[in-house]
Amino acid sequence: MKVPKRLQPLVDEGLVDTVLRQLMSGKEATVYVVRCGDDVRCAKVYKEASQRSFRQAASYQEGRKVKNSRQARAMEKGTRYGRKMQEEVWQNAEVDALYRLAAAGVRVPRPYICFEGVLLMELVTDADGHAAPRLAEVDLSMEQALLFHAQLLREVVLMLCAGVVHGDLSGYNILVDADGPVIIDLPQAIDAAGNTEAAAMLERDVANLADCLGRFVPALLELQYGKEIWALYSAGLLTPETVLTGRVAAPARPADVGAVLREIDIARREEEERQRYLQQD
Ligand SMILES: Nc1ncnc2c1ncn2[C@@H]1O[C@H](COP(=O)(O)OP(=O)(O)OP(=O)(O)O)[C@@H](O)[C@H]1O
Numbered sequence: 311m312k313v314p315k316r317l318q319p320l321v322d323e324g325l326v327d328t329v330l331r332q333l334m335s336g337k338e339a340t341v342y343v344v345r346c347g348d349d350v351r352c353a354k355v356y357k358e359a360s361q362r363s364f365r366q367a368a369s370y371q372e373g374r375k376v377k378n379s380r381q382a383r384a385m386e387k388g389t390r391y392g393r394k395m396q397e398e399v400w401q402n403a404e405v406d407a408l409y410r411l412a413a414a415g416v417r418v419p420r421p422y423i424c425f426e427g428v429l430l431m432e433l434v435t436d437a438d439g440h441a442a443p444r445l446a447e448v449d450l451s452m453e454q455a456l457l458f459h460a461q462l463l464r465e466v467v468l469m470l471c472a473g474v475v476h477g478d479l480s481g482y483n484i485l486v487d488a489d490g491p492v493i494i495d496l497p498q499a500i501d502a503a504g505n506t507e508a509a510a511m512l513e514r515d516v517a518n519l520a521d522c523l524g525r526f527v528p529a530l531l532e533l534q535y536g537k538e539i540w541a542l543y544s545a546g547l548l549t550p551e552t553v554l555t556g557r558v559a560a561p562a563r564p565a566d567v568g569a570v571l572r573e574i575d576i577a578r579r580e581e582e583e584r585q586r587y588l589q590q591d
């Protein structure tokens with residue numbers, strides 16, 4: 311096909327020889343299949359910030375480090391230079407996460423380079439060499455679903471041990487190749503230690519795995535792996551070898567009924583206040 315404008319710099323640099331076809335065009339990126347020498351690879355072209363959606367949200371950015379404080383101030387102020395920096399941080403976040411996770415033993419596509427807003431990486435394929443399907447789109451036996459669930463939990467643990475929470479894990483961001491699940495789509499990956507939303511994001515990621523594979527094994531929906539993994543992590547007890555049960559002990563402390571009643575009372579009074587205010591108009 312004709313070389314898309316955004317891929318031209320990679321062709322000019324000799325990083326890509328030809329563009330074979332467009333694979334997907336999503337909300338955040340357009341993905342192409344390209345030839346580089348003898349290899350067929352995948353090129354992910356990020357859309358401009360204005361076309362991106364939720365993952366740009368502040369909750370994902372917290373804890374991300376930039377090189378110096380001038381850049382940090384410019385990014386906060388939203389100057390032109392600041393927005394450019396923000397773009398670079400976003401575009402490099404995925405390639406950085408891929409390198410970090412590959413080193414930690416997580417199954418992710420092998421990254422090659424991020425150049426001019428394009429991430430060049432390994433094309434994940436099925437047994438026939440076609441672009442691999444997404445987990446949300448494959449039919450599995452109960453045994454396969456259980457095996458994939460166990461493998462993916464292990465990947466989540468490996469990621470967390472490397473300090474990373476995916477933050478948008480779901481059956482749409484997991485591909486299935488001949489050896490099982492491969493995790494993709496990491497520009498929003500968050501810093502487990504530096505982001506106050508990390509626990510909630512991890513729980514959501516793990517719940518999404520159960521939702522996806524619970525189609526074949528409904529019992530998965532009952533388990534609490536997310537809470538268990540986070541509790542072990544925050545206690546400094548999580549290792550890649552940790553055996554998980556999917557159960558968390560009920561809190562040993564008796565529930566503070568008085569505090570709950572006080573919360574209810576405050577909410578009731580706020581509502582009364584609001585109603586009074588509305589009636590005044
Ligand atoms: N390395 C890869 N190998 C094979 N297919 C890939 C690869 N990376 C991405 N894809 C395909 O492209 C799709 C979009 O990629 P990705 O999820 O990284 O981008 P996105 O920004 O989330 O797009 P969307 O908004 O559609 O989710 C994936 O669902 C997958 O089908």
Ligand SMILES: [Mg+2]
Binds near residue numbers: 336482483495
């Ligand atoms: Mg995606």
